[in-house]
Amino acid sequence: MTSTMETFRCMMCGHEYQEKVEKGEDIERSCPKCRSNSIRHLKKRKGDTK
Amino acid sequence: MEGVTGYIGNFSVTIRKKARYVDPELCNACEECVKVCPVSKPDEFQMGLSSRKAIHIPFPQAVPCSYILNMDDCLGNNPIACGKCADVCEKEAINFDDADEIVTREIGAIIVAIGLDVYDPTEMDEYGYTRFENVITSMEFERLICAGGPTDGHFVRPSDHQRPKRIGFIQCVGSRSPKVGNPYCSHICCMNTIKDTLLLADHYPDTENVVFYQDIRAFGKSFEDMFQRSKEAGSRYVRGLPGDIEEDSESKNLVVTVENTTSGKLERHELDMVVLSVGVVPPKDLAKISSLLTLSKTSDGFFMEAHPKLKPVDAPTRGVHFAGFCESPKDIKDSVCQAGAAASRAGALLNAGEITIEAITSVIDEEACKKCGLCASVCPYGAITWKKGEVAAVIEAACAGCGSCGATCTFGAITMRHFTDDQYIAQVHAVLADKPEEKVFGFACNWCSYAGGDMAGISRIKYPASNRMVRTMCSARVSEDMVLEAFRCGAPVVLVSGCHYADCHYIDANRQTVKRVNRLWDKLEKAGVRPERLQLEWISAAEGQKYAKVMQQMEDLRSKVTLEEIDHAREALKPKAKKRREATAEKAAGAPA
Numbered sequence: 001m002t003s004t005m006e007t008f009r010c011m012m013c014g015h016e017y018q019e020k021v022e023k024g025e026d027i028e029r030s031c032p033k034c035r036s037n038s039i040r041h042l043k044k045r046k047g048d049t050k
Numbered sequence: 051m052e053g054v055t056g057y058i059g060n061f062s063v064t065i066r067k068k069a070r071y072v073d074p075e076l077c078n079a080c081e082e083c084v085k086v087c088p089v090s091k092p093d094e095f096q097m098g099l100s101s102r103k104a105i106h107i108p109f110p111q112a113v114p115c116s117y118i119l120n121m122d123d124c125l126g127n128n129p130i131a132c133g134k135c136a137d138v139c140e141k142e143a144i145n146f147d148d149a150d151e152i153v154t155r156e157i158g159a160i161i162v163a164i165g166l167d168v169y170d171p172t173e174m175d176e177y178g179y180t181r182f183e184n185v186i187t188s189m190e191f192e193r194l195i196c197a198g199g200p201t202d203g204h205f206v207r208p209s210d211h212q213r214p215k216r217i218g219f220i221q222c223v224g225s226r227s228p229k230v231g232n233p234y235c236s237h238i239c240c241m242n243t244i245k246d247t248l249l250l251a252d253h254y255p256d257t258e259n260v261v262f263y264q265d266i267r268a269f270g271k272s273f274e275d276m277f278q279r280s281k282e283a284g285s286r287y288v289r290g291l292p293g294d295i296e297e298d299s300e301s302k303n304l305v306v307t308v309e310n311t312t313s314g315k316l317e318r319h320e321l322d323m324v325v326l327s328v329g330v331v332p333p334k335d336l337a338k339i340s341s342l343l344t345l346s347k348t349s350d351g352f353f354m355e356a357h358p359k360l361k362p363v364d365a366p367t368r369g370v371h372f373a374g375f376c377e378s379p380k381d382i383k384d385s386v387c388q389a390g391a392a393a394s395r396a397g398a399l400l401n402a403g404e405i406t407i408e409a410i411t412s413v414i415d416e417e418a419c420k421k422c423g424l425c426a427s428v429c430p431y432g433a434i435t436w437k438k439g440e441v442a443a444v445i446e447a448a449c450a451g452c453g454s455c456g457a458t459c460t461f462g463a464i465t466m467r468h469f470t471d472d473q474y475i476a477q478v479h480a481v482l483a484d485k486p487e488e489k490v491f492g493f494a495c496n497w498c499s500y501a502g503g504d505m506a507g508i509s510r511i512k513y514p515a516s517n518r519m520v521r522t523m524c525s526a527r528v529s530e531d532m533v534l535e536a537f538r539c540g541a542p543v544v545l546v547s548g549c550h551y552a553d554c555h556y557i558d559a560n561r562q563t564v565k566r567v568n569r570l571w572d573k574l575e576k577a578g579v580r581p582e583r584l585q586l587e588w589i590s591a592a593e594g595q596k597y598a599k600v601m602q603q604m605e606d607l608r609s610k611v612t613l614e615e616i617d618h619a620r621e622a623l624k625p626k627a628k629k630r631r632e633a634t635a636e637k638a639a640g641a642p643a
Contacts, residue, residue: 011571011581011585014582028552038582040571040581
């Protein structure tokens, strides 16, 4: 299974973190700091390194 | 099963009936063919502990009791190569030209009972399953001690065919481990081992049994009694899983090293045989059946039921029911209970002849449909049929009314009966008509979040009075426009809430909610509106405390939103057409007469 390191930001507390994401995975996300489910997946922009 | 079309009460199933190459009507199981068959292969039913011929009966209790010919093993009917079985068959039951048959059946309900597979312990090298002959699995133990097994029930160890007198059982092989195997409990292994120790004590009272375990789960009726009887019969239970097994190269005995966590001491046990109490895994065919019947899986890989407590035998797809292991690991009694319940559910459906569905299904306006097919792609039930270039159509009997399609269609071609866009927009306007800056506006799903609010209420948990929740059947019903309209009406904060992932009452519709909220965050940011003003939370019906906590967080967030921000959002999120109309009107008003 392929996995990539993705960046997420909690829209409640602002905590930004990286997590390994497996292709096709289906998991409920919550902020490791405040447990909020408002987790925004920050897409990679052009020029960002993997 | 090769294919399924249709819906509850009207399934059409395509079945491949595999060729037997032996006519069961003619075959009288005289065994003459077996005597002459030159091909020997490991017998799958006996776990490879004995052999079978290319022509064989799959297992002793098979119905019909007639032979089948495995064409992958058979040398064929070429007289030079073989064809001996056909020569000796007096009944002329063997037909080498037999072929698979494809049959189609019209059926009303489907019961999925595809069973389980057993965990393969080869990856757990520390137990030496592939290195030591006398390390066997619990399934192999079952065949060895069975009267119908390869040794006619005489229990012997594989290395020297002598009866083992010191036997070790290692529990949780492939179960309850996040690192190797599976994280879940396989449910049956503890009682299976206890049963095995009692069998050994009964057949061979001089046998010494040692069970290495981390927990014994004897939870069912009379199970604890069996556990106590096993101990009274002399079986020793050591709390701790072995770290290593070594083999004596001469005697082929096994030395098991284990930390006894009760005494805190390191123990070494010399045993004649070790039985790995292997766990269970979802069957290999599960993915295929899942795709054919649009079924979902839970994180452990088994089928997901419509509701874990209220509909444990129903699949989310109407007219499909579960029985046995494919839904979750369970013992014989529970499997029989579930099978009975599944048969009753299917019987009730077929006897009724018709079903009553809630009138909250979606309706497609053929004139407005742009034939994009997005609605079909997001429907968790496969209740929308669509072909490229054609208008989408709803199968009402299959539609559960989650509203995912209605929220996805940006052309206004889908109306959700009793939960229309106009009704929601009217609620937004009504709630935010007066002093919107003092309110937290939210959407809550019917089954969990809204009920979570009720739970907070009946539990008398205090939370800020500023929240105004609008009920949707599923969080996936909340369209982008509904959220944006709330901001246009001056909402400082908008909350979208729904069921936790595992509890979604519409299979996995709330995954669409996540995608939509992520898109909305991008849109808000682009429009210069703080995306933090839109929040997403999963709140279950039992989480009254969480509901209250979230409402307090929303209130804290609301208190930090300025009037300028609210006004900016009103303006920035106006629909483009409206902006254009207003600009034109302003221009016209400013122009000289």
